[in-house]
Amino acid sequence: MFAAFTPALVLGAAAERGRILPILVFVFVWATLVCDPIASWTWNSAGWAAEMGVLDFAGGTPVHITSGASALAYSLVLGPRKMKILQVLSQFAPSSLVPAS
Numbered sequence: 001m002f003a004a005f006t007p008a009l010v011l012g013a014a015a016e017r018g019r020i021l022p023i024l025v026f027v028f029v030w031a032t033l034v035c036d037p038i039a040s041w042t043w044n045s046a047g048w049a050a051e052m053g054v055l056d057f058a059g060g061t062p063v064h065i066t067s068g069a070s071a072l073a074y075s076l077v078l079g080p081r082k083m084k085i086l087q088v089l090s091q092f093a094p095s096s097l098v099p100a101s
């Protein structure tokens with residue numbers, strides 16, 4: 001399950017900016033070369049991080065740190081969002097289900 005959720009966090013950086021084929025290639029390469037080894041280092045009892053005493057039960061290191069750093073790097077490569085999309089989204093008024101007092 002972690003192998004499915006971790007790339008999903010990275011893909012949030014590519015939303016509205018990237019094409020699907022390069023994203024799929026990136027996810028495959030990234031999961032193989034980055035996510036899987038770091039998860040093995042952390043969660044395998046013979047991994048070097050586990051041998052150093054790192055205890056990670058919720059996935060903070062292999063999931064959140066790797067996906068956050070990778071999303072930052074991927075978004076820097078893609079560049080800023082297109083202004084056209086931001087202009088379309090700014091036309092919608094904010095809504096709230098809570099009644100005004």
